[in-house]
Structures are given as C-alpha cells and as structure tokens.
Amino acid sequence: MASGEPEFGDSISVETDSGTYSGIFVHQEPDFIFIKLGSGYNTGISRSRIRKVKLVQKRNVPEETTKVDGRKDGKGIAILSTGGTISSRVDYSTGGVKPSSTMDRLYSEELSRMHTVPVHYSSVSNILSENMTPELWVELARSIKKSLDREEGVVVFHGTDTMSYTSSAVAFMLREQTGTVVFTGSQRSPDRPSSDAFVNIESSIRFASIRMGEVGICMHGSLSDDDSVLLRSVRARKMHSSRRDAFRSIEFPPIGEIKGNSEPVVTSFLPAGESNRIMDKLDPDVGMLYFNPTLSGEDTERFVEGKKAVVIMGTGLGHVAERIIPSIEKITRSGVKVVMTSQCIGGIVDLNVYSTGKRLIKAGALGLGNILPEVAYVKAMFVLANYGSDEFEDMMRTNMRGEILERNLGGGFS
Amino acid sequence: MENHGEYGEPVRRRLRVVTGEMGRSDIAAIYEGERNRSFRYSGATNSCLVEMDEEPPGMPNRKALETGLLVSMGLGSKVMDAMQVMRKIVVDGSNTAGFQRTMLVSMGGTVQSCHGDVAISSVCLEEDSARKISDSGGEVNYSLDRLGTPLLEISTEPDMKDPDHAMEVARKISFLVKELSMLRRGADSIRQDVNLSLGFGRVEIKGVSRISQIRDVVNYEITRQKGIGAAMEVLESRVNKDFPEVKVHEVSGLKFVSRSRKLATSVESGSIVIAGLLKGMKGLLRNGEMWLGREIADVLKQFGIGGMIHSDELPGYGLGEEDIEEVRNFLEGSGEDAFFIIATNPSKVDEIGSLITRRIRKLQSRDLSETRGPKDNGETYFLRPLAGGERMYPETDLPFIVVGENEMESLKERVPIGEERYVSSFAESHGLSTQDSRTIIEKELLDTFQDLEKVTGDPRFASRLILQIIPDTSRKTGKEPIYADIMEVIRLCREMEWPRYAVENAVSLQISLGRTPGEVAGMKEAMPLNGKELQAAIEEIRKSEEVTRKNVIFLLKKKTMRPFDASEAMTYVA
Numbered sequence: 008m009a010s011g012e013p014e015f016g017d018s019i020s021v022e023t024d025s026g027t028y029s030g031i032f033v034h035q036e037p038d039f040i041f042i043k044l045g046s047g048y049n050t051g052i053s054r055s056r057i058r059k060v061k062l063v064q065k066r067n068v069p070e071e072t073t074k075v076d077g078r079k080d081g082k083g084i085a086i087l088s089t090g091g092t093i094s095s096r097v098d099y100s101t102g103g104v105k106p107s108s109t110m111d112r113l114y115s116e117e118l119s120r121m122h123t124v125p126v127h128y129s130s131v132s133n134i135l136s137e138n139m140t141p142e143l144w145v146e147l148a149r150s151i152k153k154s155l156d157r158e159e160g161v162v163v164f165h166g167t168d169t170m171s172y173t174s175s176a177v178a179f180m181l182r183e184q185t186g187t188v189v190f191t192g193s194q195r196s197p198d199r200p201s202s203d204a205f206v207n208i209e210s211s212i213r214f215a216s217i218r219m220g221e222v223g224i225c226m227h228g229s230l231s232d233d234d235s236v237l238l239r240s241v242r243a244r245k246m247h248s249s250r251r252d253a254f255r256s257i258e259f260p261p262i263g264e265i266k267g268n269s270e271p272v273v274t275s276f277l278p279a280g281e282s283n284r285i286m287d288k289l290d291p292d293v294g295m296l297y298f299n300p301t302l303s304g305e306d307t308e309r310f311v312e313g314k315k316a317v318v319i320m321g322t323g324l325g326h327v328a329e330r331i332i333p334s335i336e337k338i339t340r341s342g343v344k345v346v347m348t349s350q351c352i353g354g355i356v357d358l359n360v361y362s363t364g365k366r367l368i369k370a371g372a373l374g375l376g377n378i379l380p381e382v383a384y385v386k387a388m389f390v391l392a393n394y395g396s397d398e399f400e401d402m403m404r405t406n407m408r409g410e411i412l413e414r415n416l417g418g419g420f421s
Numbered sequence: 422m423e424n425h426g427e428y429g430e431p432v433r434r435r436l437r438v439v440t441g442e443m444g445r446s447d448i449a450a451i452y453e454g455e456r457n458r459s460f461r462y463s464g465a466t467n468s469c470l471v472e473m474d475e476e477p478p479g480m481p482n483r484k485a486l487e488t489g490l491l492v493s494m495g496l497g498s499k500v501m502d503a504m505q506v507m508r509k510i511v512v513d514g515s516n517t518a519g520f521q522r523t524m525l526v527s528m529g530g531t532v533q534s535c536h537g538d539v540a541i542s543s544v545c546l547e548e549d550s551a552r553k554i555s556d557s558g559g560e561v562n563y564s565l566d567r568l569g570t571p572l573l574e575i576s577t578e579p580d581m582k583d584p585d586h587a588m589e590v591a592r593k594i595s596f597l598v599k600e601l602s603m604l605r606r607g608a609d610s611i612r613q614d615v616n617l618s619l620g621f622g623r624v625e626i627k628g629v630s631r632i633s634q635i636r637d638v639v640n641y642e643i644t645r646q647k648g649i650g651a652a653m654e655v656l657e658s659r660v661n662k663d664f665p666e667v668k669v670h671e672v673s674g675l676k677f678v679s680r681s682r683k684l685a686t687s688v689e690s691g692s693i694v695i696a697g698l699l700k701g702m703k704g705l706l707r708n709g710e711m712w713l714g715r716e717i718a719d720v721l722k723q724f725g726i727g728g729m730i731h732s733d734e735l736p737g738y739g740l741g742e743e744d745i746e747e748v749r750n751f752l753e754g755s756g757e758d759a760f761f762i763i764a765t766n767p768s769k770v771d772e773i774g775s776l777i778t779r780r781i782r783k784l785q786s787r788d789l790s791e792t793r794g795p796k797d798n799g800e801t802y803f804l805r806p807l808a809g810g811e812r813m814y815p816e817t818d819l820p821f822i823v824v825g826e827n828e829m830e831s832l833k834e835r836v837p838i839g840e841e842r843y844v845s846s847f848a849e850s851h852g853l854s855t856q857d858s859r860t861i862i863e864k865e866l867l868d869t870f871q872d873l874e875k876v877t878g879d880p881r882f883a884s885r886l887i888l889q890i891i892p893d894t895s896r897k898t899g900k901e902p903i904y905a906d907i908m909e910v911i912r913l914c915r916e917m918e919w920p921r922y923a924v925e926n927a928v929s930l931q932i933s934l935g936r937t938p939g940e941v942a943g944m945k946e947a948m949p950l951n952g953k954e955l956q957a958a959i960e961e962i963r964k965s966e967e968v969t970r971k972n973v974i975f976l977l978k979k980k981t982m983r984p985f986d987a988s989e990a991m992t993y994v995a
Contacts, residue, residue, distance in 0.1 A: 041821075050501045200510060205437050230475060
C-alpha cells in the first residue's frame with residue numbers, strides 16, 4: 008500500500024482502474040480492502056484493481072468511556088462479568104463478535120434505570136463461555152463469595168453455551184449463601200436493538216434483589232421480551248442453539264417469573280443462610296462420554312486414561328452396548344468412578360429394569376436417578392476434590408442443591 | 422402477494438437504540454427510542470425463526486441477487502468486487518431484529534430520458550420490512566408474512582428536472598425490473614421513494630406506490646415548503662430568532678372544557694386537558710398556504726398524541742369566542758399569539774412542550790430535511806428524521822459475497838434491454854405492430870398474451886383477442902373476463918376446428934354469459950354456419966326480401982344468432 012497501512016476508522020481514498028472510492032477504512036482481507044462509503048455501506052475493493060490508496064484523514068472515532076453510569080453507594084447488587092455474548096461488542100475491524108471489557112457503554116441505560124438498587128460492576132474474566140475451565144469456576148466462586156459478603160445479591164454475566172456447567176459448579180461450591188446468585192446471558196448480542204440482554208439484565212437484578220439461597224439462571228421464558236424466568240441452575244439446560252428462551256428447567260418448574268411489568272414471583276426456593284461459605288476445590292480429572300452404536304470397549308478404556316471419574320451418557324434408562332461392559336468393569340476395578348446418565352435428558356436412570364442395567368451395576372457403574380448429565384459431571388469434580396474416594400457414591404447420591412428430583416411430578420416435559 | 426396464514430403464538434418485543442459501527446447513534450434511531458413503543462409480531466406460515474429474530478440468517482436468495490446483478494448490468498452500474506451485507510438500524514418495529522439487512526450490489530450507471538441521461542447512484546439488495554397490521558399508540562402489531570422478502574433498491578442522483586421527468590425515469594427503471602419478471606405471474610410490487618430538495622434540506626417521501634403519484638407528492642411538497650417559508654417570515658417579524666420554549670399547562674378545570682363534547686368525554690375517560698401558547702403564531706397554523714398546525718400535529722401523532730385543537734381552527738369544536746378568550750387570558754397570550762389544546766394521557770404531558778418547540782425551531786432554521794410518507798390524496802406527512810450513514814453496520818453473521826467472473830459472464834445474455842428495445846424486439850418476433858406490442862407490455866398483459874398465443878397458436882389472433890375482442894365485450898357487458906374459462910372455450914373451439922370468427926364469437930359469449938366453457942361451446946348460438954347452412958339461410962331471406970351485397974350481413978344477423986363467415990356470405994349474393 009502506497010501510504011502505509013491504514014487503520015480502522017481512517018478516511019481513505021482508493022484509486023482503482025475504474026474510478027476512485029472514498030470512505031472509511033474498515034478492514035482488509037487477503038484479496039480485498041473494505042471501506043465504509045458515505046452512504047454507510049461497507050464494500051470490498053479487489054486489490055488487483057487498486058492503483059493507489061491515499062490516507063485522507065486519521066481516524067476520528069469517539070473513545071470508549073470507562074465510567075460506570077448509575078453507580079450508587081451502599082449495599083446492592085454486584086455484577087460480575089465473565090464474558091460471553093452478553094458482554095460482547097461487534098469488533099468491526101474483524102467483523103466478529105468479541106467480549107468487551109466495558110459494560111457501562113452497553114448497559115448504561117439499564118443500569119441507571121435501577122433507581123433503587125446500587126449496582127456494582129466488575130469484570131472477572133473476558134472470554135466466550137466455551138473457553139471456561141474448572142479453574143475459572145473456582146475463581147468465580149471465590150469472587151461471588153466475596154461479593155455476597157458485601158452485597159445483597161450477585162448477577163453473573165456469562166456466555167450461554169456452558170452457563171449451566173459454571174452455574175452448577177458454583178452451586179455446589181457455595182455451601183451457604185446470604186443472597187441470590189443469578190447467572191444471565193444473551194442469545195442476541197447487545198449491538199443489535201433487539202438484543203435479549205437488556206431485558207435479561209434488568210430481570211436478573213430484580214431476582215438477585217430477593218433474598219434466596221439459590222444459584223439460578225435468568226433468561227427469557229418465551230420468545231417475548233416481557234417474560235423472564237429464573238431457573239435452578241442444577242436443573243437448567245440450554246436446549247436450543249439460538250432461541251432467546253433456549254434454557255429449560257428440566258422436569259422442574261422455574262423458581263421465579265417476571266411477566267410484563269409485574270413484580271417478580273418466586274416459589275419453592277432454598278432459603279438463604281446466615282453466612283457465606285465455599286468449598287473452593289474441584290478435581291478436573293473427570294470425563295464425559297456420549298455412548299453411540301460404534302463405541303467400543305477399547306475406545307472407552309482409552310478415553311478414561313488419566314481420569315478419576317467418567318460420566319457416561321447412555322441410552323434410555325442408562326444403558327450401553329453389552330460388549331462394552333467388560334471394559335467398564337475393568338475401569339471401575341482400577342478405581343475410576345463410572346456414573347451412568349441418560350441421553351434422554353428427561354427421566355431417570357434405572358439400572359434395575361433391564362439385564363444390561365443389572366450387568367452394569369455388577370460392573371461397578373453408578374446410576375444416579377434423574378440428575379442431568381452435565382450436572383453429574385460437575386458434581387463429580389466437586390465430590391472428588393472435597394471427599395474421600397470411599398465417600399464418592401454416598402455424596403453423589405446426596406441431594407445437595409436440588410439436582411436430584413426426589414419425586415418427578417411429570418410436569419415440565421415439553 | 423400470496424396470502425399466508427398466521428402461525429404460532431404472537432411475540433412481544435421492545436427495541437433499544439444502540440450505537441453504530443463508528444460509535445455514534447443515528448438520529449432517526451434516537452427519535453424512535455424516544456417514542457418508547459412495544460411491538461407485537463404474528464408469525465406466518467411463510468416465516469421462520471430467522472424472521473422471529475431467533476436464528477442467524479442464511480445467505481441472500483440467489484435469484485434475488487441475480488436479479489440485482491442483471492438490473493445493474495442493464496443500467497451500466499458497476500458491480501462491487503465484494504459485497505458486504507449491512508444492518509441498517511430501523512427501530513420502528515418494522516424489523517424484528519431492529520435493523521434491515523441491505524447490501525450494496527453496484528454503483529453508477531445511467532438511465533436515458535427525454536432530458537438526457539439520469540445518473541444511477543446505486544443498486545442495493547434489501548429485505549422488505551414486516552407488514553403493519555395495527556397501531557394503537559403504545560403497541561404496534563406486525564405480521565411477519567412480508568419480512569425478509571427480497572427487495573431491490575435502485576437510487577438515482579438528483580438529476581430530474583420536474584415531476585414528469587421523475588415519472589418518466591421511474592417508469593424506465595421499473596421496466597428493467599419488470600422485464601426480468603415478465604415470465605412470472607403477477608407483477609412484483611414496485612414502490613418509489615421520492616427525494617427532493619428545494620434548498621431547505623432533503624425530504625424523502627417513502628413508499629410512493631403509484632408512479633403517477635410522484636407528481637402529486639412533489640407538487641404538494643413544493644406548496645408545503647413555500648407555505649412554511651412564508652409562515653416563518655411572518656413569525657420572525659413577530660418574535661425573536663429563537664422561538665421561545667413552549668410551556669404546557671393543565672386546563673382541565675377551566676369552563677371551556679365542559680362546553681366541548683370532545684374534550685369533556687376525554688376527561689371523563691381519564692385524560693387531562695392541557696393548553697400552551699404559541700408565541701406570534703396567530704394566523705400561521707391554518708391560513709391559505711400556511712399550515713403550521715398540521716406540521717405540529719403530525720409530529721405529535723408519531724408519539725401517540727392525537728387530537729390537537731389550535732386557535733386558528735376556533736371558533737369550532739363547540740368552542741366560541743368566550744372560550745377562546747378564557748384560554749388566551751389563562752395563558753396570558755397577546756393578540757398575535759396562537760394556542761393549542763390537547764386532551765391526552767397524563768403520561769404524555771411532559772413530552773408535548775419539547776416536541777412542539779423542537780418542531781418549530783427546526784422549521785425556523787429552514788432545515789426541512791426529514792422522511793415523510795405519502796397519503797392517497799397526494800399529500801405527505803411527517804414520519805421521522807432523515808436517517809444517515811450512522812445507522813449502518815455490518816451483518817456479522819454473514820460472510821461477504823464475491824460474484825465470480827464466470828457467473829457474471831453467464832448472466833450477460835439475460836441482461837434487460839429497456840422498454841424501447843424490448844418493445845421493438847417483441848413486435849418483430851411476434852409479427853405484431855409496435856403499437857400493439859407496446860400496449861400489451863405497458864398494460865402488463867404479457868402473461869395473458871402468452872397464454873392466448875399458446876392456445877390459439879397465432880400471435881396476431883392472440884393480440885386481437887386481448888386488445889379488442891375481450892376488452893370490448895367486457896366493456897359492453899360490464900363483466901370481468903375470466904381468463905381460465907376463456908382459454909378453455911378457445912381450446913374447445915379449436916378442437917372442433919372452428920374458424921376464427923366463430924372463436925371470437927364464443928369468447929364474447931363466454932364473457933357475457935359466464936357459463937361453463939363446455940356449455941358455451943355446446944350452445945347452438947356458438948356453432949358457426951357452414952357453407953350449406955349459410956346458403957340456405959340466404960335463400961330463406963330472399964323469400965321475403967331482396968338480398969344485396971350491401972345488406973346481406975345485416976339481414977343474416979337479424980335472422981340468426983349463429984356466427985358466419987361474412988366474406989363467404991357475400992359470395993352467395995350475385
């Protein structure tokens with residue numbers, strides 16, 4: 008390029024074999040330079056046609072402010088941001104959506120509307136949720152505990168993809184809590200006027216202001232913006248890749264609802280405690296394996312190498328092909344815990360009904376009723392890190408957070 | 422457009438103003454945000470999660486893009502090397518996402534016109550907006566049955582000299598698009614956005630649906646802008662350069678309210694009545710060409726505030742001189758001041774003063790730029806501020822699009838050629854006159870012509886049917902032709918190898934009687950007289966009258982309803 012590399016926002020003029028284009032430099036690809044024309048349209052100009060690129064004026068883009076609007080003193084709600092779509096802005100120099108570390112710009116309007124509640128924002132991490140790790144879960148749990156010590160409740164901004172893993176991990180680590188912890192995210196990024204983030208944040212703050220001993224997920228209850236729900240994190244699951252009501256509480260009713268302009272309604276929630284206490288250890292050596300018709304015993308053994316526990320998503324009531332059972336027996340004999348869950352997601356694992364199940368019990372596999380597969384996986388990390396190996400089965404069967412439904416009322420299956 | 426039923430539960434949404442790519446918010450978007458409305462969308466059987474804004478979009482429809490490329494090529498517009506789908510922020514609810522997807526396909530090019538070449542600025546491929554079903558102030562209802570339909574936006578430079586010129590250019594451009602869809606049933610809807618500037622900023626009149634309406638809206642705008650200019654001169658001779666802030670006072674308790682049925686009923690149903698002074702505006706609100714009252718009322722209406730009464734309309738609405746005095750005294754107005762009265766929901770009161778002040782100050786600054794809408798009668802009304810480039814940012818869910826050289830090459834033989842060349846080539850290939858060809862094309866009868874050509878096997882006969890026989894019969898009988906039946910009756914006649922005059926007669930019968938084609942073709946009156954029958958008929962007439970070459974046709978027609986060959990009949994008269 009003739010006059011140095013232009014940067015995002017610079018005014019440039021591009022002379023080509025068929026005329027000159029003036030506009031603002033946006034980004035470049037191997038074969039094209041993209042500029043924003045005066046009409047607002049971005050367009051790509053083929054490098055092979057370009058004779059000269061001239062810098063007209065250096066960029067003149069308003070700097071991002073870092074001031075948090077609506078900040079008030081006193082006990083209120085802590086917002087901890089971990090990243091995800093809800094904390095993302097479009098990165099126009101690459102065209103993708105990237106987590107942003109400044110929240111005030113995105114949500115100043117929502118935060119300042121919380122007239123009665125002081126909101127204190129801080130960023131814990133800044134990643135898309137597929138990059139979350141157990142180490143970050145532990146860090147987050149510690150931040151949440153600290154925030155609960157100071158505030159009424161906590162709202163966590165998190166990517167939706169692994170939100171149920173993180174929120175379940177936090178639920179297990181928090182042994183006692185003085186206020187509500189609400190995870191929220193968005194399915195439409197906040198750079199678009201129709202983003203669900205705006206409503207989700209307002210509703211989350213309202214739920215977090217109610218004193219409960221719950222770790223929940225607050226998202227849309229339907230495709231409408233006037234329908235928010237709070238789901239118990241250990242029963243919640245992302246069941247759709249794109250809808251704003253992607254999260255469903257599996258076979259358990261939402262613990263909170265906000266319809267239209269009415270006040271939040273909460274039911275059958277766990278009570279808040281007197282203090283905040285965490286057991287902040289997780290053992291990441293847990294694997295999760297999805298059974299399929301060609302899965303072999305060898306595959307299974309190889310997968311389990313180096314792990315202390317494996318959660319198998321089996322078929323139906325919790326089955327795998329009989330040919331694999333000898334390998335499972337081998338695995339359990341070596342001291343690795345094997346937990347059976349079901350690919351059906353809804354309903355229980357019961358290894359006593361079919362002969363395959365009975366053989367699995369004999370092989371040392373553990374059926375855990377109606378716990379969700381991802382929750383069993385996170386719980387196994389928690390139990391392995393905080394209890395002895397001989398306590399594993401007992402602790403896994405102990406209903407710590409409502410993750411096991413004692414009675415399945417039969418509702419909520421849709 | 423096809424009718425698509427509702428599907429699924431309606432959803433309710435709100436839209437929020439966001440900043441554009443360069444970190445600024447668009448003025449039109451901010452304006453919408455101030456209106457603070459919620460939206461209700463009804464799904465349709467032709468919509469999906471994408472229209473609901475619940476799923477990322479797919480790539481643009483290939484055929485739509487092709488049409489855009491072909492039209493560009495027909496206009497000599499340079500196709501962009503790489504096309505980037507953009508999001509154009511529109512937060513009036515007409516798009517569930519809060520933006521319209523649009524893509525610059527080409528730039529430049531020309532249309533020839535009687536006043537020389539008119540330059541094309543750009544050709545864009547866009548998504549159509551959702552169809553508004555109802556608007557009740559706070560909540561607007563939309564159907565999703567139209568959202569996302571491909572739309573070509575072809576913009577010209579401001580090269581048009583007058584309304585007629587604009588209409589000519591609009592017709593020429595729309596022909597290029599029509600030419601490409603000629604083979605499909607039903608003409609695509611074509612809408613015009615008319616932009617004009619009389620030196621006071623650009624006014625965009627959006628969605629003029631008929632080309633003939635272009636003249637009306639332009640003439641209306643000229644009158645309107647002149648009127649505003651005149652009114653402002655008067656205003657400036659009376660008040661300071663900066664129009665004073667309009668203050669609003671509640672007047673529900675004053676006597677005059679009870680004397681106006683309109684106001685009294687509003688108060689009973691929970692509204693309050695407010696009034697405010699408009700300094701120096703007496704006689705400018707509705708007087709000859711000065712209609713500032715409408716300028717103000719239009720803006721309020723967009724915020725769900727209707728029913729403004731102003732002093733230039735009084736006496737009226739049940740209010741007399743005494744009432745006018747009461748309000749004027751209460752507001753401490755002088756003889757040159759005007760005032761307004763509005764019955765409104767208490768929650769709206771705060772906005773009213775500032776909306777009116779802003780409107781008058783804008784007119785005063787001679788900045789009339791804005792987006793307006795057309796009414797059926799050719800008038801226009803305020804819609805929103807003019808949107809700028811700030812409202813565009815890339816559709817990050819889609820990659821950019823490059824049209825390869827091979828593809829461009831393969832499109833070349835389908836490039837539209839424009840009306841003049843199309844008409845002459847059509848005339849030549851069908852053996853028709855240029856005049857007839859032009860009529861068939863201008864009246865959008867091409868589909869029907871092609872069907873008739875197929876069933877008659879004769880383009881000239883098809884042309885005669887479509888331009889003469891069918892419209893004449895339809896006019897005489899006052900009945901609309903049903904083409905499916907006409908085609909069928911022609912087919913039956915041809916099966917019986919009836920001559921042309923008999924087919925024409927059967928078509929007329931079909932239109933006037935409206936019976937089934939089978940019945941019509943089987944009627945005695947439809948069956949042509951053969952040579953023998955014709956001769957016999959003439960002989961029969963001769964028994965009572967003298968038959969000459971001059972009167973034979975007349976006499977035969979008197980005698981029989983059945984069609985016959987006139988020239989053959991003549992040969993039987995020596």
